[in-house]
Amino acid sequence: MAAASRTVSRSSRRWSGPPRLAWVASITLGLAAGGFAFHFPGSYGEPSWSISAGLVGLIMGAINGLLVGALGWVALRLSRPTGTLLVIAMAIIVGGTHALNDG
Numbered sequence: 001m002a003a004a005s006r007t008v009s010r011s012s013r014r015w016s017g018p019p020r021l022a023w024v025a026s027i028t029l030g031l032a033a034g035g036f037a038f039h040f041p042g043s044y045g046e047p048s049w050s051i052s053a054g055l056v057g058l059i060m061g062a063i064n065g066l067l068v069g070a071l072g073w074v075a076l077r078l079s080r081p082t083g084t085l086l087v088i089a090m091a092i093i094v095g096g097t098h099a100l101n102d103g
Contacts, residue, residue, distance in 0.1 A: 034064030054103025061098025
């Protein structure tokens with residue numbers, strides 16, 4: 001019974017303090033740097049949505065999502081399968097957001 005209580009306390013300590021702050025910092029810095037480096041308002045000022053600008057936004061956003069996902073993977077100290085899913089999800093989500101906003 002004592003071993004089980006030690007295991008629970010270790011897992012609850014894992015997400016508090018510095019790892020949580022590192023995750024917040026990695027997401028914030030990654031999105032800020034990616035937004036600065038990869039922002040492309042392709043159809044800014046045009047009344048209709050542009051497919052070519054949306055594709056460029058998708059690519060730029062996916063690169064930004066890969067950067068942010070990799071930083072989050074390191075900050076959270078995730079396993080390889082979980083970290084890979086995080087990177088893929090961030091690339092799809094941020095890429096899709098950029099495609100919709102830039103197009």
